[in-house]
Amino acid sequence: MITAKNITKAYNQLKVLKGTSLTINEGEVVAIVGASGAGKTTLLQILGTLDKPDSGEVIINNIDVTHLSAKKLAAFRNSKIGFIFQFHQLLPEFTALENVCFPAWIGNKNKTETEARAKELLNYLNLGERLNHKPGQLSGGEQQRVAVARALINKPAVVFADEPSGNLDSKNAEELHDLFFKLKQEFNQTFVIVTHNEALANRADRKLVMKDGVIV
Numbered sequence: 595m596i597t598a599k600n601i602t603k604a605y606n607q608l609k610v611l612k613g614t615s616l617t618i619n620e621g622e623v624v625a626i627v628g629a630s631g632a633g634k635t636t637l638l639q640i641l642g643t644l645d646k647p648d649s650g651e652v653i654i655n656n657i658d659v660t661h662l663s664a665k666k667l668a669a670f671r672n673s674k675i676g677f678i679f680q681f682h683q684l685l686p687e688f689t690a691l692e693n694v695c696f697p698a699w700i701g702n703k704n705k706t707e708t709e710a711r712a713k714e715l716l717n718y719l720n721l722g723e724r725l726n727h728k729p730g731q732l733s734g735g736e737q738q739r740v741a742v743a744r745a746l747i748n749k750p751a752v753v754f755a756d757e758p759s760g761n762l763d764s765k766n767a768e769e770l771h772d773l774f775f776k777l778k779q780e781f782n783q784t785f786v787i788v789t790h791n792e793a794l795a796n797r798a799d800r801k802l803v804m805k806d807g808v809i810v
Contacts, residue, residue, distance in 0.1 A: 595618055595619055595620040595654070595655060595751065595752070595784060596616075596617065596618035596641065596652070596653070596654050596752060596784075596786070597616075597617050597618075597652075597653045598614065598615055598616050598617075598637075598640075598641060598650065598651070598652050598653075599615050599650050599651050599652075599653075600613045600614070600615055600649065600650040600651075601613070601614045601615070601637065601640060601647045601649075601650035601651075601652070602614075602647060602648045602649045602650055603633075603636055603640065603645070603647050603648050604648055609807060610633045610636045610807055611633050611636055611637060611640070611647070611807045611808075612806070612807035612808050613650070613807075613808060614633070614637055614650075614804075614807065614808055614809055615650075615809070616802060616809055618752070618784065618786055619784075620751075620782065620784055621778060621782040621783070621784055622778075622784055622785075622799045622800065623774060623775065623778050623784075623785045623787065623797075623798045623799050624785070624786050624787070624798055624799060624800045624801075624802060625787050625788075625789055625794060625795035625798035625800070625801045625802070626638065626786065626787065626788045626789075626802045626804060627788075627789060627790070627792075627795045627801060627802070627803055627804070628803055628804035628805055629805070632804040632805055632806065632807070633804050633806075633807045633808075634788045634804050635756055635788055637788075637804070638754055638756055638786065638788050640652060641754065641786060642671070642675055642677060642754040643659050643667055643670065643671045643675065644671075646660060647660060654670075654674065654675075654751065654752070655674065655751055657670065669701075672697060672700055672701045672748065673701060673748055673750075674748075674750055674751045674752070675750050675751070675752060675753075675754065676697075676744075676745030676746055676747075676748070676750035676752070676753040676754070677745055677753070677754055677755075677756075678738070678741050678742060678745050678753060678754070678755040678756070678758045679741070679755075679756050679757075679758070680756060680757040680758065680760040680761050681761055682729065682734075682737045682738055682740070682741045682761075683741065684729040684737055684740060684741060684744075685729075686728060686729050686730060687728070688728065688729075689725065689726045689727060689728055690716060690721060690724050690725055690726070690727055690728075690729075690732065690736075690740045690743075691709065691712055691713065691716065691725040691726065693729070693740055693741075693744055694712040694715060694716060694740060694743045694744045694747055695708050695709060695712045695747065696744065697744060697747050697748055698711070698712075698747050698748055701748060703748070708747070711747060712743065712747060713725065715743040715746055715747065716740070716743050718743075719739040719740075719742060719743055719773070720739070721736060721739055721740065721743070724736060724740075733766075734761060734762055734763075734766060735762055735763075735765075735766030735769060735770070738758065738759075738761075738762060738766070738770055739770070739773070741758075742770075742773065746777075746783075751784065752784040752785070752786060753783060753784065753785050753786075754785075754786050754787075755774075755785060755786070755787040755788070755789075756788045757788060757789060757790065758770060758787065758789070759771065759789070759791055759794065760789075760790065760791070767791065767794075768793070771791075771793070771794045771797060774787070774794075775797065
C-alpha cells in the first residue's frame with residue numbers, strides 16, 4: 595500500500611535521511627521509534643506528502659506521489675491521507691463539528707453529507723454532546739479525539755500520527771491507543787505512528803526503529 599525507496603533528505607549540510615526504505619501494508623498499525631534527531635518526523639512528513647525527498651520515491655496506492663504537481667498532490671493528500679499531531683492543531687474559532695468538517699469542505703464535499711459523517715464520527719468517539727463546543731472548552735483527550743475524527747472525515751487510505759499521545763496523561767493516552775486499534779479492527783484503517791510511547795509501539799503490528807537516518 596505504501597512503499598518508500600531509498601529516501602534521502604538533507605537540510606543544508608545536515609543529512610537527516612540516508613537512503614531509508616520501507617513498506618506499509620493495508621490495515622497495519624506501524625510504529626516508528628528512535629531517539630530524537632533520528633529522522634522519524636522527517637520521514638513521516640515525506641510519507642505524508644508534507645515534504646519532498648531529495649531523492650528516492652514514495653508510492654501510495656500505486657501512485658508515485660513524489661512526481662505529482664503541487665495541485666494534484668494537495669488533492670491527493672486531502673482525499674487519501676489523514677493527519678494527527680501532538681498538539682491537535684484544531685482551529686480555535688471553530689466548533690468540534692466544524693473542525694472535523696474542514697478537510698471535507700476543502701475537498702468540496704457535499705455540506706449536508708459532510709456534517710452527517712462528522713456527527714457520526716464524533717458520536718462514535720463519544721463526543722456527540724460536544725459537537726458545538728470550541729477547542730478551548732474541551733479537555734486534552736477530547737481535543738485529540740476531535741483530531742482523530744478530522745483525520746478520518748475523508749475516509750483516508752492511511753492516517754499518519756506524530757506523537758499523538760505525547761501531550762496526554764496516561765489515562766487519555768491509553769484510551770487514544772485503544773481507539774487506534776479499534777479503528778484498525780473495525781474499519782481496517784492503516785496507521786503509521788511516530789512515538790516515544792513504548793506501550794503504544796509494542797502494541798503495533800510492527801515496530802520500526804530509526805537510527806541516524808535509516809531504519810535498523
